[in-house]
Amino acid sequence: MAKETKGWNEFDAGAILFSFNKETTVSNLATTLPENRAYSQSNSYTASVADWRVEKPVFNRDFCIDCQFCWIYCPDMSIVSRNEKMVGVDYDHCKGCGICVDVCPTNPKSLLMFEEKKSENEALANWPKKESKKDKEAN
Amino acid sequence: MADKMELKEVEVWDGNLASAHSLRQAQVDVVAAYPITPSTPIVENYAGFLANGYVDGEYVMVESEHAAMSGCIGASAAGGRVATATSSQGYALMVETLYQASGMRLPIVLHVVNRALAAPLNVNGDHSDMYLGRDSGWIQLDSFRPQEAYDLGLMAFKIGEDHDIRLPVMVHQDGFLSSHTAQNIRPLQDDVAYNFVGEYKPYNAMLNFEKPATYGVQTEENWHFEHKARQHFDLMTKVMPKIKSVFAEFENLTGRKYKIVEDYYMEDADIAVIAMGTTVETAKLSARIARKSGLKIGVIGIRVLRPFPFDEVAEILKNVKAIGTLDRSSPNGTVGMLYNEIAGAMLGIGKAPIMRNYIYGLGGRDITVEMLKNIYNELNEDAIAGKRLGAVQKFINVRGPELTFLGK
Amino acid sequence: MAEEKKIKNLKSFSTSADRFEGANLLCPGCAHSIIVREVLNATNDDLVISASTGCLEVCTAVYPYTSWDASWIHIGFENSATAVTGAEAMYKALKRKGRLFQPERTPKFVAFGGDGASYDIGFQWISGAFERGHDFMYVTLDNEVYANTGGQSSGSTPIGASTTTAPAGRVSYGEKRHKKDMMAIMAAHGAPYVAQVAPNKWKDMVKKIQTGFNTKGPVYINAMSACTTEWKFPASDTIAVSDIAVDSLVFPLYEIINGTELNITYRPKNIIPVRDYLGVQGRFKHLFQPENAHLIDAWQKRVDAHWAYLQKREEARV
Numbered sequence: 077m078a079k080e081t082k083g084w085n086e087f088d089a090g091a092i093l094f095s096f097n098k099e100t101t102v103s104n105l106a107t108t109l110p111e112n113r114a115y116s117q118s119n120s121y122t123a124s125v126a127d128w129r130v131e132k133p134v135f136n137r138d139f140c141i142d143c144q145f146c147w148i149y150c151p152d153m154s155i156v157s158r159n160e161k162m163v164g165v166d167y168d169h170c171k172g173c174g175i176c177v178d179v180c181p182t183n184p185k186s187l188l189m190f191e192e193k194k195s196e197n198e199a200l201a202n203w204p205k206k207e208s209k210k211d212k213e214a215n
Numbered sequence: 216m217a218d219k220m221e222l223k224e225v226e227v228w229d230g231n232l233a234s235a236h237s238l239r240q241a242q243v244d245v246v247a248a249y250p251i252t253p254s255t256p257i258v259e260n261y262a263g264f265l266a267n268g269y270v271d272g273e274y275v276m277v278e279s280e281h282a283a284m285s286g287c288i289g290a291s292a293a294g295g296r297v298a299t300a301t302s303s304q305g306y307a308l309m310v311e312t313l314y315q316a317s318g319m320r321l322p323i324v325l326h327v328v329n330r331a332l333a334a335p336l337n338v339n340g341d342h343s344d345m346y347l348g349r350d351s352g353w354i355q356l357d358s359f360r361p362q363e364a365y366d367l368g369l370m371a372f373k374i375g376e377d378h379d380i381r382l383p384v385m386v387h388q389d390g391f392l393s394s395h396t397a398q399n400i401r402p403l404q405d406d407v408a409y410n411f412v413g414e415y416k417p418y419n420a421m422l423n424f425e426k427p428a429t430y431g432v433q434t435e436e437n438w439h440f441e442h443k444a445r446q447h448f449d450l451m452t453k454v455m456p457k458i459k460s461v462f463a464e465f466e467n468l469t470g471r472k473y474k475i476v477e478d479y480y481m482e483d484a485d486i487a488v489i490a491m492g493t494t495v496e497t498a499k500l501s502a503r504i505a506r507k508s509g510l511k512i513g514v515i516g517i518r519v520l521r522p523f524p525f526d527e528v529a530e531i532l533k534n535v536k537a538i539g540t541l542d543r544s545s546p547n548g549t550v551g552m553l554y555n556e557i558a559g560a561m562l563g564i565g566k567a568p569i570m571r572n573y574i575y576g577l578g579g580r581d582i583t584v585e586m587l588k589n590i591y592n593e594l595n596e597d598a599i600a601g602k603r604l605g606a607v608q609k610f611i612n613v614r615g616p617e618l619t620f621l622g623k
Numbered sequence: 624m625a626e627e628k629k630i631k632n633l634k635s636f637s638t639s640a641d642r643f644e645g646a647n648l649l650c651p652g653c654a655h656s657i658i659v660r661e662v663l664n665a666t667n668d669d670l671v672i673s674a675s676t677g678c679l680e681v682c683t684a685v686y687p688y689t690s691w692d693a694s695w696i697h698i699g700f701e702n703s704a705t706a707v708t709g710a711e712a713m714y715k716a717l718k719r720k721g722r723l724f725q726p727e728r729t730p731k732f733v734a735f736g737g738d739g740a741s742y743d744i745g746f747q748w749i750s751g752a753f754e755r756g757h758d759f760m761y762v763t764l765d766n767e768v769y770a771n772t773g774g775q776s777s778g779s780t781p782i783g784a785s786t787t788t789a790p791a792g793r794v795s796y797g798e799k800r801h802k803k804d805m806m807a808i809m810a811a812h813g814a815p816y817v818a819q820v821a822p823n824k825w826k827d828m829v830k831k832i833q834t835g836f837n838t839k840g841p842v843y844i845n846a847m848s849a850c851t852t853e854w855k856f857p858a859s860d861t862i863a864v865s866d867i868a869v870d871s872l873v874f875p876l877y878e879i880i881n882g883t884e885l886n887i888t889y890r891p892k893n894i895i896p897v898r899d900y901l902g903v904q905g906r907f908k909h910l911f912q913p914e915n916a917h918l919i920d921a922w923q924k925r926v927d928a929h930w931a932y933l934q935k936r937e938e939a940r941v
Contacts, residue, residue: 084444089381090320091442092419093429093689101425105692106628106667109640113692118429120688123646144637148825149862151656153645160634169645173652173851174859189859244716247709271719273712277705278751285702285748289673289709292696294724295717315698421694421710422717423724424669429689431697438686 093118109158121169125152129172131189134199135164140186146176162186183207217242217271219405220264228400230361230393234300234326234386235260237368239269240408241324244295244415247275247286251305252338253390254328258300272296280305284312284323291321292430294420296372298323302390303330306344310351316383317352317446319430322375323383325353326368329492330390331578339579340390342491342543345520346552352446354384354454355520359477359495361398364388366471369403372412373461380449380457381418387520391579392493403469411468450522458519476527477516480506484513486594487532489553490541491517494575494582498541501587512591517553525560532561536598537569539590543576550608550621569597575611586611625729627837628667630829639664642692648682652858654848654865655679655764657822662733662762662844665832669693669730671714673707675740676700678771679764701745703734708757731836732759738779739769742803746778753812753841760835760842763805766850768906774853778803783918784906786853791909796918809843810879816840818878818888821847823865827876827888834878847874855905864903871900872930877937885936897923 088094093116096102100114115121140162147155147162154170156163165176165187177187183206190199220239228236234257238246248258264270273290277283283299291297301309306327316323329345331337349355356371358364367386375384388394403411419428434442455475462473479499481487490498495516502512515531517524532538538561542551549555554572561568573590575582590611597603606619630636642663649656655678663670670693674680680697683690698706711732717723736745741763749761768786769775776786781802785791789798810817816838820828828846835842849865851858868874869889876889898919901907910918 082441084441084448087441087445087687088419089445089449090318090419090430091432091434091438091686092319093432093684093687095427095429095689095692098426102427103425104667105424105427105640105642105669106664107640118687118689119644119692120646120683120690121644123688125646125648128651142634144633147637148633148661149657149823151649151651151653151660151861152647153641153643153656153660157637160637166645171651173861174857175652175861178859179862244720245709245712247705247712271716273716275709275712275755278747278754282702282705282748282751285698285705286709286712288698289696289706289711290713290716291709292706293671293694293710293713295713295722297713311699312702417724420724421671421696422714422730424694424728424730425725427692427694429684429691429695432684432686432689433681434686442686 095119124168125171126167129170129192131172131174132167132170132192133165133172133174133176133187134190134196135162136186136188136200136203139182139184141182143181145179145181146187149175149179151175218268220269222402222404224401226400226402227397228361229395229397230364230388231256231328231395232260233361233365233400234368234388235264236402237365238298239264240403240405241296241298241369241372241412242272242409243298244272245275245287245290245297246272246299247277247283247290248299249277249280249283249301249305251280251302253330253340253394254300254302254326256394257326257328280308281312284309284316287323288312288316288319288321291316291323292319292421294417294422296376296415298325300326300328302328303332303344307332307347310347313348313351313353315431318442320381320446321383322381324368324371324375325383325385326364327385327387328390328394329387337578340392341577341579343545345387346544348385349521349552352382352450353521354382355387356384357387357491357518357520358393359493359516361388361393361396362400364393365400365402366465366473369408369412370461370465374457376415377457378416378418379453382450382454387492389492407468411465454522455519455524473518475519475524476531477518478531479514481513481515481531483511484535485511485598486537486591487513487515487535488539488541488587488590488594489515489517489557491520491553492543494541494543497582497584498587501584501591504584505588505591510591510595512595523556525563528557529560529564532557532568533564533566535568537594539571539573539594541573541575545577546574569603570607571597571603572608573611574608580612582611625668627833628665630665633825636664636829642670644690644692646688647690648685649678650852650858652851652861653678654766654822654850654861657861658762658764658846658848659735661822661825661828662832663693665829666731666836669728671707671710671730671732673697673703673734675703675736675745677737677740679735679737681771700740702748703736703740704745704749704752704761707732707734707759708752708755711757711759732757734759734761736761736763737771738763738765738767739777742778742805750812753809753814753843756840758839760844762844762846764848765845766848766853767802768850768853770850770853779805783910783922785909786906796909796915806845806879810882813882814841814843815881816878817843819845819847819874819876821865821869821874821876823862824869824876824889831878831888853906856903860903867895867900867903871895871897872926873897873900875930875933877933883941885933887933887937897926
């Protein structure tokens, strides 16, 4: 990940980092979504922590009510929401903590943890059924 | 808009007032400061200018010297002209942030009114604080009298703020001997001074919201060395030429000539002493007197302590037979800093003159013309004998049995 | 001043464009990040941010990467308040002198520090900045421990917690000192706005952050940051543990206006026993040994007394 080939004469004095490409000027950053930003190579957005995960959250659109609990409580900006709708998980930045699954209020949950190597289709095929009140109490 | 001040062609200012005027005339945007003897009047005078409408920048009276430099760093990174002043214990408290300021390449100007370091506590001038900061990555300019504290105070902004340099600058003067000694000063008029310093040109400013910048990153073993190397490279190769060009510009404007290394009576000198601060003035006077009795003594004053002027010093000293380095700081277990640097400079050109190291003036103890004459005589005898006739290191004007070290 | 960002509900809030980026190095499940997002997303204004040395700082600006889409500075462990107020002073100076880059913008100045940086080593710098009355917000990410360096006690560590410098052992129940009441101390500075927040109560938190941004002068926010690593609970439980913390009243949510006017902003419907809060964290595990039972009782009494005190203060309006 780190570009460690640069010599002492090849970077900005003072170890200053710029969030966006130097040639661009940014305005209205707070309302500009990531897909419309000119991230610089120094922005950690361009990096990945996918290899931190042992398990990954898989999103199932069928049960989602777009409550956005997963969005607000995700520590890694990895719940992608657009126009008030949950779109999916950003697997470059998700560290696999599982908070999104924990806070998901639907029954069955719209996000569940699966082994990292399991495919999305496989995960969706193995999605649990709605839990009855009785099952819930038993759990 | 701040009011301008009408200044006479010759004003009677002490070094502190001279420094304060240089800050006022440079139209510093933020001064974050904390008072400490003997630099307190710089801050007080500046507060007085503010109270009377002569300053329109921000003046932030913080709760410690550490906070003073911290505030300066935040302000400088934000994108404007920044300065402060301190001494001694306050300087020591600042040390952590001195490294931060230079590492982030922030051109803050710091007036250091030199004073001893405790324990035991002492408010008088020696060079312990100046020496403490010599590895901190700042440019260090040394003035020998109040006029120079003012002149270098203006030049410091022009040197440090240059986009090729972007380094913080200390302007040193001796506590009390310069800071509290009123002398005739020839100031520039406000407009002339400001035009000389020039407008601050922002660089990677945090307040430029179109280019968000991250300051003060972490670099571990895979990056840290390269960043430190870059800073050292700039100090070693870019700073001296810049200082020289600013000195030349200043000379054109005022007729006052500054050199990286000031030398007096060196043209035909067989022996020389190296000094800093107000002692340079005393050494000059002593040399003038000693020369009347035939001693071929010259004096060198170190104007730029960091980066250290190895080439300039060696060039001036290349034909000298005996050298005395005068260090006003307790070396605590080795030779004085000037001895080390000068020895290194001479060795670098393959010369091995006779060298002595005099430790003097700690905690404001006087050094007199008579004491300096004795030193010159000692060096002269060495030169005639072609070898050092006594110990390398000697303490001057300390009570008790004679104190010498390293040989006899 | 720019218009306050309208945040009607969580759906509308979710349209925010984060200015804090992923692939930072914070632990999975770290509450710091959730707090930072709620603070930054509470405004659309430009931000000048400082951070003290600590988890947040060492994990978000490691060369050659930054995770900040805003102006950001770190100097040292103790001085984030001074760093950002220095920048705020420069903003005022350049505004007066007509030299601002984008004069129409209304930036917000925010300092982040951990509890070690705030309660301990940086306390003097915070106190000074508040006394001077800078227009800024200081946010303590309060996880009650020096987490960045591996779990040493801080002035915020509560009694009975096992830390690396006050470990529970055969003859010790861990930390012996009480947590410092930073809220009271900052209110005593006469700060116009002081509030305790918890990221799990996002609406309460975002409202307080917006109040803080709308307040002229220094604002202090004490943000509970449940630490999966040092409190010792699973990374997925950060919000669940945070819920227990506020519902047991160990972290009551309240604000103090102008140093005196205290408002409780969240009253749990069902108050959970403190025992349950202690029970979900490994750092308190030893308190459940029989010889330490009295400490759990003392915890409950202390929390009850503080809650009673807050209610009295709220009523008295003094």
